[in-house]
Amino acid sequence: MGECVQTVIVGAGVVGLAVARALAQAGREVIVLERHGLIGSEISSRNSEVIHAGIYYDTDWLKTRLCVAGRKKLYPYLERHSVAHKKTGKLIVASDAEQLSRLSGIMERARINGVDDLRLLSAEEACEMEPHLACTGAILSPSTGIVDAHGLMLALQGDAEEAGAMVAFNAPLQEGRVGEDGIALEVGGDAPMSLLAEEVVIAAGLGAQDAAARLDGYPADEIPPIHRIKGNYFALSGKSPFEHLIYPVPVHGGLGTHATLDLSGRIKFGPDVDWDAPATLDVDPARAETFYDAVRSYWPGLPDGALAPDYAGIRPKLTTRGEPARDFVIHGPETHGVAGLVSLFGIESPGLTSSLAIADHVAHLLGYGKAQ
Numbered sequence: 001m002g003e004c005v006q007t008v009i010v011g012a013g014v015v016g017l018a019v020a021r022a023l024a025q026a027g028r029e030v031i032v033l034e035r036h037g038l039i040g041s042e043i044s045s046r047n048s049e050v051i052h053a054g055i056y057y058d059t060d061w062l063k064t065r066l067c068v069a070g071r072k073k074l075y076p077y078l079e080r081h082s083v084a085h086k087k088t089g090k091l092i093v094a095s096d097a098e099q100l101s102r103l104s105g106i107m108e109r110a111r112i113n114g115v116d117d118l119r120l121l122s123a124e125e126a127c128e129m130e131p132h133l134a135c136t137g138a139i140l141s142p143s144t145g146i147v148d149a150h151g152l153m154l155a156l157q158g159d160a161e162e163a164g165a166m167v168a169f170n171a172p173l174q175e176g177r178v179g180e181d182g183i184a185l186e187v188g189g190d191a192p193m194s195l196l197a198e199e200v201v202i203a204a205g206l207g208a209q210d211a212a213a214r215l216d217g218y219p220a221d222e223i224p225p226i227h228r229i230k231g232n233y234f235a236l237s238g239k240s241p242f243e244h245l246i247y248p249v250p251v252h253g254g255l256g257t258h259a260t261l262d263l264s265g266r267i268k269f270g271p272d273v274d275w276d277a278p279a280t281l282d283v284d285p286a287r288a289e290t291f292y293d294a295v296r297s298y299w300p301g302l303p304d305g306a307l308a309p310d311y312a313g314i315r316p317k318l319t320t321r322g323e324p325a326r327d328f329v330i331h332g333p334e335t336h337g338v339a340g341l342v343s344l345f346g347i348e349s350p351g352l353t354s355s356l357a358i359a360d361h362v363a364h365l366l367g368y369g370k371a372q
Helices: 014-024 063-079 095-113 123-129 149-162 205-213 285-296 349-366
Strands: 001-009 030-033 090-094 119-120 137-141 146-148 166-168 172-180 182-187 191-203 227-236 245-248 257-263 267-269 307-317 329-331 341-345
Touching: 001 014, 001 182, 001 205, 014 030, 014 149, 014 191, 014 349, 063 146, 063 149, 063 349, 090 095, 090 123, 095 119, 095 137, 119 123, 123 137, 146 149, 149 166, 149 349, 191 205, 205 307, 205 341, 227 285, 267 285, 285 307, 329 349, 341 349
Parallel strands: 001 030, 001 191, 030 166, 090 245, 191 341
Antiparallel strands: 090 137, 119 137, 172 182, 182 191, 227 267, 227 307, 245 257, 257 267, 329 341
């Protein structure tokens, strides 16, 4: 029998750390297993660092509820912990008559989702706000913003550790077994250990399906397939033409090739949806051609040669090209039948925005706190 511990969390990205914080503050003894040597080195560090309002998603999705609740929790949390962020606002821009006709539907969905601060702008109003912009109309989302994702994770880790949690680095989950007395885990890496946990939370992002499959006794038919879909970013050389985030009307698989500012005012474009790429983090310079076309749909003045490969991230999608989008999959014991186990699959955007609300939801599934 391994060392007995109350709660083990697999994965120290932004969601895993938020869950560790919530459960440690609920009085649980928490160990976080991270297979890498630092926090948040996969999805959490390779995204747009955007705080989303909760505009687009299906009204009855858990993802929608957690995004809206998470955003409302996140801004005060960032203020209290002095984490760098900025409520920049976002413009969702239509580039033709067909896209313009879709803006009212986006507004209505957002209203039903609980996002009631949007403004519909004429082309003239939008271009008055952003003189370099070209559009047929736009929506202003004033509650959208940006955040230092690493600073957020450090704050969550600090809170969790202050409440007694421990993060074990270079500690990959090798195998596990569901038993009557708990969930036995074998951990490899720098300091191999055997643990017997009352509770396990799988918050491993790109490795969530693999972690679940390593648990003997986890029902295989409750593990959804994963599709690792790449998103590339290109950076602009020179000063940003925009003060707001600029998003096109959404496309299948993502939110389009948008313009995102960072906290220093630097601008990048992306991510695209690279369905067919191998899951590597290299950015192919040849993809710049499609970026120029996409960006010039709302910024015709983008100069030739102004874009340079920046970085890429991998989305843990539950669907692939041509399939309808899916909600977050967060399964507790009532779904898979394993006592004390919560697994999180497909936590892509807006996972960062939703992280505090996801943590509260997981805590509720384990019997601590109220539902989100």
